[in-house]
Amino acid sequence: MNIERHVELASNIGRSLAQLGPDDHEMAIEAAMLAGTHWLNAALHADRVAGEDEDVVHCSMLVVNTVRKYAVAEPGLVGALQEIEDLRPLHVRGDVPGGSAAGHRALDLLAAMRLRAVDAIEAMGSTHSADSLQEAR
Structure with missing residues (x-):
């Protein structure tokens, strides 16, 4: 997928997130993971670390060397997505206390x-997605 499409999809998810209520932590975590994956992929494509045919779905599904390569290029993005992924088992379809705080995180x-x-x-x-980038900022 190309950068512009990742930005478009992540922005759409972001607009949907604005509709959630304070008790919708499961949806917040799931949507954050999905949108975060699009933001990570867009950055990796922009950094020319990953081609358009090389999209991350879940950090936990990548082979170790690939995760390491991406983490060198975008440590903050990879770390953030891994943290969001780690919230899922406990707070999405789970009953561990602190779901609301996890959603906010x-x-x-x-x-x-x-x-x-x-x-x-x-x-x-890149200027091809300047309008969508301004909206995303």
Whole structure:
């Protein structure tokens, strides 16, 4: 998938997240993971570390050397996505206390991921998605 499509999909998910209520932590975590994956992929494509045919689905599903390569290029993004993924087993379809706080944490991580990805895309000198990047910022 190309950068512009990742930005479009992540932004759509972000708009949907704005509709959630304070008790919707499961949806917040799931949506943060999905949108975060799009932001990570967009940044990796912008950094020219991953081609358009090489998208991350889950960090936990990558082979170790691939995770390490991506973490060198985008340590904050990879770390944030891994943290969001780690929230899922406990708080999505789980009954561990602290779901609301976990949902808020996922959204905070997603916001940081979005800003980093936009910076990476802008740094590559891309103008094809300038409007969508301004909206995402």
